[in-house]
Amino acid sequence: MELFLWGILPYVMVAVLVGGSIWRYRYDQFGWTTRSSQLYESRLLRIGSPLFHFGILVVIIGHFAGLVIPKAWTDALGVSEEMYHFAALALGTVAGIATLVGVGILIYRRRTTGPVFMATTNNDKTMYVVLVAAIVAGLATTVIGVIGPHEEVTYRDTVAPWFRSLFVFQPDIQAMSEASLDFQIHTLIGMALFMIWPFTRLVHAFTAPIHYLFRPYVIYRSRDGRPTAGRGIRRGWAPVGTPDRSSDKAAGRTTGRTRR
Template sequence: MTLDAWINTLLFGIYPYVCLTVFFVGSWIRFDRDQYTWKSDSSQMLRTGSLRWGGNLFHVGVIFLFFGHFVGMLTPHAWYGPFFTAGTKQIVAMTLGGIAGLMALVGLTLLLHRRLSDDRLRATSKTSDILILVLLWLQLVLGLATIPLSAQHLDGSMMMKLADWGQRVVTFRTGGVELLADSGWVFKAHMLLGMTVFLVFPFTRLVHVWSGFGTLAYVLRPYQVVRARRLNLPPGHLQSQDRRGV
């Protein structure tokens, strides 16, 4: 095995499983042992400023990007092939992903500037708070940088390879590393940094994302039946209480 092949195997064949293991196991351990740290640590009381614009733009954009990547990467081509081609899928992904990526990047830039430019916010910020913001900012920049490269080949071939790699990883199939042999460094850097975000996820404020998914359980849970308690009160007792204003 050549050096390049060994590095690719390490980064795109082994590293993904390390990141996913730490992501799931680390999140479970933190929830089990440190539930008081399971929060987003809002800084709204210290300074509102650009928080609303930055927070809304970032969250709307990044939520769209997350589900877009999740569906786009893990949906087999056979499921959507009868309806549209891989090239059409790539153009849609470039357009909608570019809009959402710009929204998230602008919002995150506002949030990062707000946290670094204010003395009180910077003093109360953890190192992990700044680190995760910088990592996400770089990840968004790399993601947007892939759009001009993808525009050079609109047949969807590269997107198919990336999706096939992701599906092979989650289904524990071999052969995914070879698919990325001719991928550009921007694509590889984007994928590596994305996996690294999953690696550091349990050790940052990002764990509150799990709580967001957890709230969906409230929509599906059955209604709680509450029955009135029967009290042995003399007749007219409640009416006398109402007249006294109790």
């Protein structure tokens, strides 16, 4: 069982994640979206969405630092184990609570707003169950680390070496088997979340619209064609091949800019 859980299942998870994402992109590009419901309700969305997204971003960064950066590196930088754990627990607790509160608001909104609830599929419900379970399990490991008995062997000695060993295709099953039960449960739920990821609305995270910040303006003109009195026309970022705007000004057409 340990061989399957910690030596085989992680690679099955990666295969499903990568293969499922490729399949979804090729055969369901129109479904590759969050199916935004902002038009139905925006007040709770403005609160819950930033809490969840910024919280989960910090959680991801924290997991990366804890699992990828070896203990020897932080020791070489002069960061003591006490300092490391204090920072990790403090930041992890705040980020975890923010993420849990944010997703709680989003679930409440989805359940109590009629049109949003009607647009909720069984796929969404399954995703929310697994996502909340992963967040709660992560917070539980943090709380146990704070109020529970101090252990000589921590996740940096068990989960982290096992995680890094997966990338060289030599899974350290013994290290993961020595991890505490709360970390093992959290890891299994996390793998389940990534296995369903390509088939849910969470897939939109792979196509965050970062390129939007670097796209040029779209040129538009007013319908009446009257010039703008008392205000000069600012030159913007014009794509190659577009006509000079001075000809528009001479022709008496109003020119403006907006994002695509």
